[in-house]
Each structure stands twice: as structure tokens, then as C-alpha cells.
Amino acid sequence: MDGSMAFNRRFLAQSEDSQVSAISEGLQVDIDATNRLSDLLDKQRGKIFETELTNFSSKDVLRRFLSLRSVISTASSFALQNQDMTSQQTGYRRIGFGQCGLIFERPGRNFVLKLARPHFEEALWNDCLSHQRAYQVFTEQASEPECRVPLLYNYVKKANAEWWNANAACFSEVSEDFPLPTSVLITERIAPLPRPIRHALIDEFCPPALKDTVLANSANRDCLVRIYLGRRRDPNAPPPPNFSLRNYNLCLDQMVALGLPVQLYASAMAEALALMHWSAFMDAYDVEFVLGSEIQVEHTRPMADYLFWKRENWKTVPSETDIDSIMRADFRKRPTRMWLLDFNLCSLWTEETVLKYSNQVISQLVLAFFENDPYYPLPLMELELDKELWGLFKDEYLRKSEALIQSSSSYEQMKGLPARFIKECVIREQGKLDRGLGHGHRDLKG
Secondary structure (H helix, E strand, O other): OOHHHHHHHHHHOOOOOOOOOOOOHHHHHHHHHHHHHHHHHHHHHHHHHHHHHOOOOHHHHHHHHOOOOOEEEOOHHHHHHHHHHHOOOOOOEEEEEOOOEEEEEOOOOOEEEEEEOOOOHHHHHHHHHHHHHHHHHHHOOOOOOOEEOOOEEEEEOOOOHHHHHHHHHHOOOOOOOOOOOOOEEEEEOOEOOOHHHHHHHHHHHOOHHHHHHHHHOHHHHOOOEEEEOOOOOOOOOOOOOOOOOOOEEEEHHHHHHHOOOHHHHHHHHHHHHHHHHHOOOEOOOOOEEEEEEOOEEEEOOOOHHHHOOOHHHOOOOOOOOOHHHHEEEEOOEEEEEEEEEOOOOOOEOOHHHHHHOHHHHHHHHHHHHHHOOOOOOOOOOOOHHHHHHHHHHHHHHHHHHHHHHHOOOOHHHHOOHHHHHHHHHHHHHHHHHHOOOOOOOOOOOO
16 A cells, blocks of 8 residues: 555544544554454463473572563574564554653564653653763663663654655554654664463462463463562452553562562663763653563664764654664674663753752652652661662662762762762651651652
């Protein structure tokens, strides 16, 4: 189908003639074909892996493959077949949503697209700028950080008719109350955890009455695991009424029961937070730390231009209409990584701002720390492991922060700021506990 015809078909469907919300037969075929390919790729990737785990219990699978850098290997014959499958013409499949947009994949590809919700174009633009700065900082480190930031490929403006003419018809899962075109952020995909890991999570943590439904739900293919070092489940709480593997919240008590390397998780988070605070100069408000797979990618041309575009250039550079043309993905090995994502609510500043308004900056860093989901260990906890994790987190944060600040010409003015941040976190937590509000209380989100 001609791209412009497809583009017109998608948007004419929103005309006043379409009084009843319905998916046309042609669009339904597109959706079904895309979902079938996604399911087939997932099953075949998992099948190779499952043959190696015949004698493993669910706990053994999770203990082994939720450890950072553990590698899941796929037979080379399957990798070649996977490449053949991904050459098929398929649409975009919705795999999640966030505050500012919907997330889509193209099955078998190693990138995702975040489409801005109505009135959230500026939030997505901030996501782009903050993401770019974080990626630059993490990739410039002499020693590779344990936590990864996805590569940023492109930002597509709402008014980019060329890109939308080539891609609009592929978004057949977008409902009529989500108007297109809109702005789009294209990044490296954090590959979901493979099927044997997902099934092990279901075996261990899903209420028995829900297991069949959860296993049959295709949305659970899109499994990333949030690392909640600052939360334990209530042992007296009833079983949850729902269970989803999309952004599954893995709490500290679950990690302990599985024997996962929680100390390594805490150190990796501390290193990442120090990099965001004292090199990227951002508050890390509402970022996420997740476990997911990493696909090895070879780019067909240097990516440096993408990584170091200046702020004013991002909205003027031409957008890629064919992201596939600039990369080759190798699906044969998939290490488990900790990833950092979702930068749309982050505030950015400069070193000069830190020096001039240090009190306000520290206050904002403390607010962002506690308003985030409970990824970080917390101070003043009662249990010994929780105390240990806070100590590890604090020490690694201060160590990395000191190393970063030492390279600054403003070292003397800045050297005490990371310790002030830690001190203010403890003071805030003590104040909330004194008021009976409990650990990690969030003023804005409840």
C-alpha cells in the first residue's frame, strides 16, 4: 500500500463519519499478523533456552538469570531464522505506556518508539534531552557503569510528514482517542526477559487461581522487572487480585528469598544516581531501574553524531525513516542487565546553577529521591540487611560522587554537596518517622 494512502486511511478514520469506535478488518489483520510474529519469535527464543534448564527449579532459574551479566545463549541457527522473520513487513505492537506516552515495538527489531500523549509533547521533548544527557555521561566513563542507559536513536517531530507518511499505517493498535501524528522518541529496546524467566516468576509469585490467565496473556511477554530495594511486601496482605509481568515490582523480600545479589543492585543504583546528580546534573525524578535483557547491536555507521547533538539541533535534524538500516542486531547472546529509563520528569541544570543555588539543588535532589518509586535502599531501617544495603548505597554514592567532582574546576565549592544530600535524606526520613508517616513517605504521590 502506498505510504500516503495508508497515512490518510489512518487519519480519515477519525472523521465525523466514524461515529462508532471500531477496528476495520484490514487493521485487525495487521494487528493479528504483528502479534503472531511477536509470539513466534518469543516462543522460539525461549525454546532454545528451555532445553538448557530442564533440571532447574524456578528459584534456580531466577537466581541464575536475574543476576547481572548472566548470559542467555541462543543457537546460531535460530538467530539466522530470527533475522529472516524480522525482514517481514509487520506493524508496531504496543508493549506499554508511561505518563507521557505509549510504547511500541516492531517485533524482532531492537528499538522502541514512545508516542507522546495529547498535550504531552513537551514532556517527551524533555525526556529526549534528559535521556541524551544521561547517555552521554554513562558512555563517557572510563570504567563502564553497571547500570545501562538505552541508546537514543531519534526524535521525530509531530510535523514530520515524511516520517509519518512512512510509518502511520503501522500503528494499527492506536485508538481513536489518541490522535496522530504526534511527536515520537525512538530508543534502543530493553529486551524483555525470556519466557523461562517469566514462567519462573509466575511459578514463584503468581496466585494459583490466576496462573492460567497470566500465562495466556500476550502482554506478559513484555516483561521487565522493577528492582524495589526500598520495599518489602506485607506478609499479612491478601493475594493480589491481578498479576502482570509488565514492569513487575520485585520487592526486597522476594529478592532475598531467591538469593539475588541485592548488594550489587544497591551499588549499581548508587553509582547511577551519583552520575546523574554530579555529572549529568539532573535530579533523576521518577526514573526507573529495571532488569531486562540486552541485545548486541552493530551499527552500520558511527553513532557519535546522534549522541552529541546539541539541544538546539534535535528539532532540526532529519528523522530516520528506516531505523533498521542503521543497525544489525545479534540475538545469539542476551545478558541480563540493570537499565535506567524514563527521564521525562527529570529537571536539568548546569554546574553554575549548582554553585549558585546549592541549597535549592540539594532540596530538589532529596525530594526526587523520596518521590521516586522505592528503588533505592532507605536510611534508618530496622532489619540488618536493610541497614547493610543503605550503608553500601551511601558509601558507593559518596565514592563515585567524589571521583566525579574531583575532575571539576569547582571542586572546592562542590566537594561537600554529595555528603549534604545523604545527610538531608537521613534528616528527612527521621522527621517522617517521628510524625508516624512510616519509611519512605512520599509527600506528592502519597
